[in-house]
Amino acid sequence: MATERRRIDITGLVQGVGFRPFVYRLARACGLCGWVANDARGVCLEVQGEVLQIREFAQRLTAEKPPHARIHDLTSEPIPLREESGFVIRESDDSAAPSAIVLPDLAACDDCLKELFDPDNRRYRYPFTNCTHCGPRYSIVERLPYDRANTAMKYFPLCEDCRCEYADPGDRRYHAEPNACPECGPQLQLCDRRGKTIAVRENALHQAVVAIDAGRIVALKGVGGIQLLVDASNAKAVRKLRERKQRPHKPFALLYPDIDAVHRDCDISKREELLLSAQERPIVLLSANGRSSARIAMEVAPQNPNLGAMLPCSPLHHLLMESLRRPVVATSGNLAGEPICIDNDEAVDRLGNIADLFLLHDRPILRPLDDSVLRVMDERPVMLRRARGYAPLPLQLPDLSAADDDLLAVGADLKNCVALARGNIVYPGQHIGDLENRIALETFERAIDDLADFYRLEPRALLCDLHPGYASNHWAQKKKTKRIGVQHHLAHFFSCMAEHAYRGPALGVCWDGTGYGEDGTVRGGEFLHWNDGAEVKHFASLRPFPLPGGERAVREPRRSAAGLLFESLGREAFAQEPLHNCFNNSEIKNLTRMLERNINSPRCTSVGRLFDAVATLLGLATEISFEGQAAMAVEYVAQESDTAASYPFDMEQQDGRWVIDWVPTVVALMEEGRKGTSIADRSAAFHNTLAQIVLSVALNIGEEHVFLSGGVFQNRRLTETAAALLRRNDFRVHCHSSIPPNDGGIALGQIYYARCMAACGIQVGEGSALCV
Numbered sequence: 157m158a159t160e161r162r163r164i165d166i167t168g169l170v171q172g173v174g175f176r177p178f179v180y181r182l183a184r185a186c187g188l189c190g191w192v193a194n195d196a197r198g199v200c201l202e203v204q205g206e207v208l209q210i211r212e213f214a215q216r217l218t219a220e221k222p223p224h225a226r227i228h229d230l231t232s233e234p235i236p237l238r239e240e241s242g243f244v245i246r247e248s249d250d251s252a253a254p255s256a257i258v259l260p261d262l263a264a265c266d267d268c269l270k271e272l273f274d275p276d277n278r279r280y281r282y283p284f285t286n287c288t289h290c291g292p293r294y295s296i297v298e299r300l301p302y303d304r305a306n307t308a309m310k311y312f313p314l315c316e317d318c319r320c321e322y323a324d325p326g327d328r329r330y331h332a333e334p335n336a337c338p339e340c341g342p343q344l345q346l347c348d349r350r351g352k353t354i355a356v357r358e359n360a361l362h363q364a365v366v367a368i369d370a371g372r373i374v375a376l377k378g379v380g381g382i383q384l385l386v387d388a389s390n391a392k393a394v395r396k397l398r399e400r401k402q403r404p405h406k407p408f409a410l411l412y413p414d415i416d417a418v419h420r421d422c423d424i425s426k427r428e429e430l431l432l433s434a435q436e437r438p439i440v441l442l443s444a445n446g447r448s449s450a451r452i453a454m455e456v457a458p459q460n461p462n463l464g465a466m467l468p469c470s471p472l473h474h475l476l477m478e479s480l481r482r483p484v485v486a487t488s489g490n491l492a493g494e495p496i497c498i499d500n501d502e503a504v505d506r507l508g509n510i511a512d513l514f515l516l517h518d519r520p521i522l523r524p525l526d527d528s529v530l531r532v533m534d535e536r537p538v539m540l541r542r543a544r545g546y547a548p549l550p551l552q553l554p555d556l557s558a559a560d561d562d563l564l565a566v567g568a569d570l571k572n573c574v575a576l577a578r579g580n581i582v583y584p585g586q587h588i589g590d591l592e593n594r595i596a597l598e599t600f601e602r603a604i605d606d607l608a609d610f611y612r613l614e615p616r617a618l619l620c621d622l623h624p625g626y627a628s629n630h631w632a633q634k635k636k637t638k639r640i641g642v643q644h645h646l647a648h649f650f651s652c653m654a655e656h657a658y659r660g661p662a663l664g665v666c667w668d669g670t671g672y673g674e675d676g677t678v679r680g681g682e683f684l685h686w687n688d689g690a691e692v693k694h695f696a697s698l699r700p701f702p703l704p705g706g707e708r709a710v711r712e713p714r715r716s717a718a719g720l721l722f723e724s725l726g727r728e729a730f731a732q733e734p735l736h737n738c739f740n741n742s743e744i745k746n747l748t749r750m751l752e753r754n755i756n757s758p759r760c761t762s763v764g765r766l767f768d769a770v771a772t773l774l775g776l777a778t779e780i781s782f783e784g785q786a787a788m789a790v791e792y793v794a795q796e797s798d799t800a801a802s803y804p805f806d807m808e809q810q811d812g813r814w815v816i817d818w819v820p821t822v823v824a825l826m827e828e829g830r831k832g833t834s835i836a837d838r839s840a841a842f843h844n845t846l847a848q849i850v851l852s853v854a855l856n857i858g859e860e861h862v863f864l865s866g867g868v869f870q871n872r873r874l875t876e877t878a879a880a881l882l883r884r885n886d887f888r889v890h891c892h893s894s895i896p897p898n899d900g901g902i903a904l905g906q907i908y909y910a911r912c913m914a915a916c917g918i919q920v921g922e923g924s925a926l927c928v
């Protein structure tokens with residue numbers, strides 16, 4: 157029998173997932189000798205033995221790899237034989253630049269849960285139980301390589317029993333860096349509003365349960381930050397949380413004890429059930445089934461047919477929910493507009509006026525990770541907020557063989573998320589939130605430093621939005637690094653292509669609320685055409701309309717309606733129902749003057765604002781308290797109709813660009829209202845019209861691949877209608893899935909756009925603006 161020795165290098169998601177013990181057991185089972193080790197790029201190993209056994213080993217290496225492992229690249233080459241016996245796991249080598257991947261946090265695995273509820277196990281009811289297959293990761297890592305000394309667990313020296321598990325390659329906890337037990341690991345404490353500890357361990361948990369039962373608000377230190385919990389069936393308690401959090405309408409998410417309890421309140425598809433139970437444990441938006449009102453107070457999600465549900469993630473969540481046995485509101489521990497709170501003292505300080513009690517522990521959280529949010533659309537999960545469980549998993553771009561300096565993209569100011577890139581690998585950071593205060597900006601800077609430090613990236617260029625008012629743009633201007641502005645909707649378009657690793661000619665439908673146009677206009681109803689070369693053509697756009705009061709129109713959909721009708725009818729606009737009833741006489745006088753003299757009334761092409769205007773014209777919303785509220789109302793009311801009707805619209809060419817004229821649409825929508833057609837039917841017909849507009853432009857340009865991006869495509873009714881219509885006409889439709897269609901995806905798009913342009917030989921200079 158021939159004998160050989162091979163060197164195998166593996167990159168991808170192979171650290172912190174039990175890959176080395178798996179290799180160790182497999183090599184021994186195949187009768188091979190050699191070694192395996194972590195290195196900065198992933199895992200490397202050498203095996204020696206009979207050729208056939210090495211072949212079997214190589215096959216099983218990829219086929220039987222641990223559940224969370226993902227192999228990006230595997231190289232194998234023959235090397236000279238060595239005098240050797242046995243197989244060993246070697247110490248990590250951390251000399252080279254790290255590209256091994258930091259794992260996201262994972263929910264407790266079944267084995268750990270069994271131990272958690274087994275009275276004979278030494279980890280019985282221990283809230284910080286974990287193993288190689290589960291537990292905290294990104295929330296506790298300080299730096300690479302991923303060793304205990306480089307995590308928040310360095311403060312907890314292992315006891316003898318835990319040390320034995322950690323050192324035994326045959327044990328489930330071999331090199332489980334956060335390994336802990338009641339003897340040596342973190343412990344619970346319950347504090348009052350002044351931060352004074354009033355109970356510890358099991359007693360702390362028990363008192364927190366009693367408090368929630370009694371309708372009190374409990375701040376819980378979860379995996380990626382503080383959550384605020386309150387009994388979801390207690391309307392008074394939920395109202396109290398809304399008042400204290402200054403959040404009048406935006407829906408709260410619910411934490412359910414188990415999947416059966418979710419089934420009692422929601423209609424769930426198989427796909428949604430899998431998503432809820434996945435180890436990432438996201439919040440999933442589900443349709444409430446109409447029987448939920450007995451258990452869920454109306455105040456949880458006012459005027460909303462959906463519920464955002466999640467299942468317990470950490471063992472602590474499991475223990476809490478096992479005692480509560482009913483859904484509780486679980487919302488981010490922050491004040492409106494601030495990032496989620498992570499530190500014990502900071503929690504008491506910032507949330508002392510919201511929570512009655514604080515269930516905390518002494519394991520530090522190193523960076524804020526909100527709960528991720530997904531929604532199933534068009535038979536696929538679509539990310540709406542990408543954080544715990546998903547960040548900071550990298551994405552692989554197509555190989556462009558372009559100049560590949562390290563890049564930093566700072567994204568946009570709403571739903572901010574940054575991204576860094578080396579070569580064709582992009583590292584998107586976690587959802588930060590809106591960059592509108594000091595705490596958010598600090599978190600933003602910290603997210604950039606984190607990723608740059610982990611992967612020792614040194615960005616040579618900095619990508620930002622063109623919006624002159626963006627804090628992210630101001631931050632970029634202060635840096636010495638070369639700065640490149642990327643137009644907002646270009647970034648949306650390329651973000652969607654990037655996540656599908658697509659390169660080639662394509663049509664991008666980029667619809668959102670606000671994106672700063674290259675000419676200073678407010679854009680958001682754009683069609684872009686890429687020829688796979690250096691040029692992206694601005695192919696079509698919505699007919700613009702004025703927004704009296706500018707930014708104020710974002711909070712007052714009635715102003716969008718006023719602008720829309722004024723553009724179509726002039727002064728007659730305010731005589732129309734229901735617009736007439738949305739303003740008093742002096743407001744009408746004032747708005748008419750503004751619109752006629754063009755005072756503080758920027759023109760916009762935004763489909764987001766068009767939805768706002770339609771919400772007012774349908775009598776659904778005049779003023780709102782959170783972004784997207786009016787558009788959501790329009791979407792939800794359409795659920796009650798399955799009409800195939802649609803309204804007319806015009807398309808004409810102006811200055812080499814197609815302009816979509818919505819005036820006939822709005823006229824028909826109002827005419828139908830006068831005829832008594834229901835709000836649901838009119839809303840559904842409005843959605844159908846938008847889908848027809850997408851189809852018309854697609855047919856006009858005749859490009860096979862169509863990408864739908866921008867916050868408007870968080871609307872399930874619109875996304876599914878447009879996708880189905882395009883497919884029936886033989887287009888290939890691509891929607892977002894792992895990256896949000898909203899501004900959370902902008903940073904990725906900025907990077908991919910810059911890479912594609914570099915591949916086409918486009919040189920960009922200091923502060924230059926790449927735009928359509």
Ligand SMILES: [Zn+2]
Binds near residue numbers: 288
């Ligand atoms: Zn486990």
Ligand SMILES: [Zn+2]
Binds near residue numbers: 317337338
């Ligand atoms: Zn221990």
